[in-house]
Amino acid sequence: MVMTAAGPDRVDLAVIGGGLIGLSAAVAAARAGLSVTLVEARTCGRHASSASAGGVRSLNRHPAEIALARRALELWRRAPELFGDHCGYAESSQVRVAEDEEAMAGLEARRARSKALGWSHEKLIGRDALYARVPSLAGHCRGALVVEDDGFADPLRSVHAFRRTARSLGVTIRENTPAEAVTAEPGGVVVALAGGAELRARVAVNAAGAWGTGLAAAVGEAVKVRPVALQMTVTEPVRAFVKPVIGTHGRKLSLKQSEHGTVVIGGGFEGRADLATGDSDLDFAGVTQNLANAVRLFPILADARVVRTWCGIEGIAADDLPVLGPSRTVPGLIHAFAFSGHGFALCPLIGEVVADLARGRNHGFDLTPFAVDRFA
Ligand SMILES: Cc1cc2nc3c(=O)[nH]c(=O)nc-3n(C[C@H](O)[C@H](O)[C@H](O)COP(=O)(O)OP(=O)(O)OC[C@H]3O[C@@H](n4cnc5c(N)ncnc54)[C@H](O)[C@@H]3O)c2cc1C
Structure with a gap:
């Protein structure tokens, strides 16, 4: 991934989607010192994240996700420290x-x-x-x-806690602001917003949940979701x-x-x-x-x-796994969507993985099974 400094009109990370995955990415990136703007088509947590059952399950996970699920559990236990609230997390078999x-x-x-x-x-x-x-x-x-030692948490409470934490870390959150397209430019990406405005960033993450498929298709990456x-x-x-x-x-x-x-x-x-x-x-x-x-x-x-x-x-x-990792067509774009009915459990960790990808750092997880081009 290309690493260049953010300029005055360019943030380090543009997050597309204000569900728990996007909010978690915003929190982790801001905590790592990146400048972050999050755009959300409606209001944060409006879709899967607040509708969720809140199960934090490592039981019977797809083998490719077990390491993520086990590590995410450790982060849920640290919710008060990471998100300023217990998020309703309780350990439960x-x-x-x-x-x-x-x-x-x-x-x-x-x-x-x-x-x-x-x-x-x-x-x-x-x-x-x-x-x-x-x-x-x-x-x-x-x-x-x-x-x-699995557990569960309160989805809506988590959305509010993640959002508050993002704001307290300096993340700019723009609700009712749909992103329409992402294109590459030298040293970064341009996120076209509804109404003709643009958001320039060094890196962008497609965390648009079920709508992530459309953003991926628009950059030539067809997924079976x-x-x-x-x-x-x-x-x-x-x-x-x-x-x-x-x-x-x-x-x-x-x-x-x-x-x-x-x-x-x-x-x-x-x-x-x-x-x-x-x-x-x-x-x-x-x-x-x-x-x-x-x-x-x-x-x-x-x-x-x-x-x-x-x-x-x-x-x-189609394989019940998320799309998580770098775009193959747009340098500087990261995908993190399609969590296939079990992304709530993973969300605190996915933010950290995305923040590491945005900084060109090794997060230590094998993302090959989640690659955007696996459906080809
Ligand atoms: C009923 C239900 C029960 C579930 N139960 C569990 C469970 O028990 N355990 C578990 O682990 N998981 C569960 N899940 C799955 C889990 O809730 C999701 O995997 C997780 O919330 C996904 O988060 P997200 O941020 O990717 O998606 P979302 O929360 O859907 O967020 C995506 C956001 O992107 C926004 N957006 C879309 N397009 C654009 C655009 N163009 N520009 C800007 N913003 C855009 C949307 O408005 C939305 O707010 C459940 C899901 C549902 C629906």
């Missing part, structure tokens, strides 16, 4: 339940695979240990894969019945109970996403199936009333 022998075999294979790669954070537990841990589970389950409206539901408070965050192997379900008793239910059911307007719509058949899955695992939920359902637009890549 994550449990991936097997409901039958086939699923149990799948979890055993998964455990063997991560162990062969040198990872020891995932533990397989049998039926008795599972019911000792989660007595409220329906009686048919066989065992589970567990990570003890589709916009998806992921759905979530929350119930009224019910009596405490589950401590870990629960997922299932072979059924679309993720579930956690908050300290207030409400139960947040998701698992990848899709609504309808409209990138042009930024609107999304629920698919109620999917919501119904999601709730049926929850009741199948936890019969105690049969009478729980739903208080809210929502969805948020996320870019999901």
Whole structure:
């Protein structure tokens, strides 16, 4: 990457997108001494970042992401120091339940695979240990894969904390300012903004979430990423019945109970996403199936009333991995988008990776699996 000094009309880093990935990049870069301007098409955190379930999971990660997820956990634990707020982060075990022998075999294979790669954070537990841990589970389950030191955080609280921290470090945040194109110029890039203005920077990062695909396509980098409206539901408070965050192997379900008793239910059911307007719509058949899955695992939920359902637009890549690393067509452009439904967990770390890329430093992670040209 070309390294030249920022001039009076050029910042070191232009961040396109004010979700948690862009905000995290702005914070890390400003903390490293770079001048940073962030442009956000709407308001910070408007899309996936505030719609998120907030799960901070290293359990059952794609092997290419395990190192990132484990390091990100360390940063979440340091949230008060890094973002001036605990961000609602709490350590919690994550449990991936097997409901039958086939699923149990799948979890055993998964455990063997991560162990062969040198990872020891995932533990397989049998039926008795599972019911000792989660007595409220329906009686048919066989065992589970567990990570003890995963966690969860509060997405909206995190957005506010990251944004406040960015501002306190001198980042200029321009909301309601969509970027339209990025082009190279000697020693840097020009970000064309809606309305004809331009933002000059030494380096720019495309952190535009589901919309990052369009910015990449505009510089000749086609990626296999589709916009998806992921759905979530929350119930009224019910009596405490589950401590870990629960997922299932072979059924679309993720579930956690908050300290207030409400139960947040998701698992990848899709609504309808409209990138042009930024609107999304629920698919109620999917919501119904999601709730049926929850009741199948936890019969105690049969009478729980739903208080809210929502969805948020996320870019999901064909291989479920983010696009992260330098553009191959525009020197000075970095991509960091399409976190494929699990970028919340990674966001504090991705900012540091982007800041290192912007400074031409080695962050120590292998980004090859995330390369923008892997879809060719
Ligand atoms: C319902 C739901 C539940 C989820 N649950 C989890 C979970 O439990 N755990 C987990 O790890 N992950 C989860 N995720 C995924 C996680 O929330 C996302 O991966 C993460 O928030 C992505 O952050 P982002 O900054 O890349 O995207 P976004 O938050 O979408 O931010 C991108 C921003 O870019 C802006 N933008 C777009 N185009 C432009 C432009 N041209 N110019 C300027 N700005 C632009 C948008 O307005 C938006 O604010 C969930 C996602 C959803 C939707």
